[in-house]
Amino acid sequence: MEEQILLLKQEAINAFSAATKMEELESLKAKYLGRKGQLNSLLKRLPTMPQEVRPTLGKLLNQVKSDLENVFEEQTARLRRAELQAKLESEKIDITMPGLPFDAGNRHVLTAITQEIIDIFSGMGFEIAEGPEVETDQNNFVALNIPKDHPARDMQQTFYITSEILLRTHTSPVQIRGMRARYPRLPVRLIAPGTVYRRDQADARHSPIFHQVEGLAIGEGVRFSDLKGTLLVFARRMFGPDTVIRMRPSYFPFTEPSAEVDVSCTVCKGKGCRTCGGSGWLEILGSGMVHPSVIRNGGYDPERVTGFAFGMGVERIAMLKYGIDDLRLFLLNDIRFLSQFH
Numbered sequence: 001m002e003e004q005i006l007l008l009k010q011e012a013i014n015a016f017s018a019a020t021k022m023e024e025l026e027s028l029k030a031k032y033l034g035r036k037g038q039l040n041s042l043l044k045r046l047p048t049m050p051q052e053v054r055p056t057l058g059k060l061l062n063q064v065k066s067d068l069e070n071v072f073e074e075q076t077a078r079l080r081r082a083e084l085q086a087k088l089e090s091e092k093i094d095i096t097m098p099g100l101p102f103d104a105g106n107r108h109v110l111t112a113i114t115q116e117i118i119d120i121f122s123g124m125g126f127e128i129a130e131g132p133e134v135e136t137d138q139n140n141f142v143a144l145n146i147p148k149d150h151p152a153r154d155m156q157q158t159f160y161i162t163s164e165i166l167l168r169t170h171t172s173p174v175q176i177r178g179m180r181a182r183y184p185r186l187p188v189r190l191i192a193p194g195t196v197y198r199r200d201q202a203d204a205r206h207s208p209i210f211h212q213v214e215g216l217a218i219g220e221g222v223r224f225s226d227l228k229g230t231l232l233v234f235a236r237r238m239f240g241p242d243t244v245i246r247m248r249p250s251y252f253p254f255t256e257p258s259a260e261v262d263v264s265c266t267v268c269k270g271k272g273c274r275t276c277g278g279s280g281w282l283e284i285l286g287s288g289m290v291h292p293s294v295i296r297n298g299g300y301d302p303e304r305v306t307g308f309a310f311g312m313g314v315e316r317i318a319m320l321k322y323g324i325d326d327l328r329l330f331l332l333n334d335i336r337f338l339s340q341f342h
Ligand code: DAH
Pocket: 169, 170, 171, 172, 214, 215, 252, 254, 255, 285, 286, 287, 288, 309, 310, 311, 312
């Protein structure tokens, strides 16, 4: 019987070691070590053996049993490691594989242009100022030399909240607020981006809501040539280094003298084309030397300081820069349009 036990032991060890799956190992365990297993059936035969060999055989059977249990544990650990390894191999991520593309979105073209304008003027020492969109008639008109009965109001028929409060029609009231907030500091150099409102029917060239950037510089000895130089730098940064500007005499109640500023046509470079109506020039903004009474309304002494101001439409700059021909596109939220500007 001893030989049989040792043979069984060797057979079981070989079988455990050859197992490649946990289920296989489990059924081998039942076969050799289970209640109805082979080791147990040898144990059951023990009482039939001669009295004197029983203790030795009993001891041997127990020893083999615990040896086989150890082998089973070792083999279990081996298979678990192998299974984990296989799992890791099959689930390995290839980090060199290109990722799935996703839409990241982009700034609205008006936000981007406004930021570009701000960047250009900050580079020349202008600080950003803001004013409310709900403004007083006083700041929006009166302090800018546009009294109650002034015909200049006709062009800006607007949204009144009370007879004295309205949605601002331009960013020029920030000139007044900006000077008052800074007095007596000199020089004052600010740009004021923001939304403005006018009672206009929307079409390709009109919108009841649009955006402007106002500029103001106040100081001792500020001259018209400073205005021209500043705007030339702006035009070249915005539209390209070959751009030239021209200033035409104009009229605004809050500047004297006043000038309208044109840039050489961004499409034909000044030769004359459809975009510029054959003239070679495109109008981009209004400007001038700040009227003495506006300087006084801002709290400064027009005998001591002078200044220049300008105001431009953000939509217009965007239209000229990108050849956009309909103002409504800015408000329509059409992804096909908006995603073109990064
Ligand atoms: N506020 C004017 C408008 O909305 C634009 C403008 C013209 C602003 C001349 C200025 C300026 O500061 O000097 O039409």
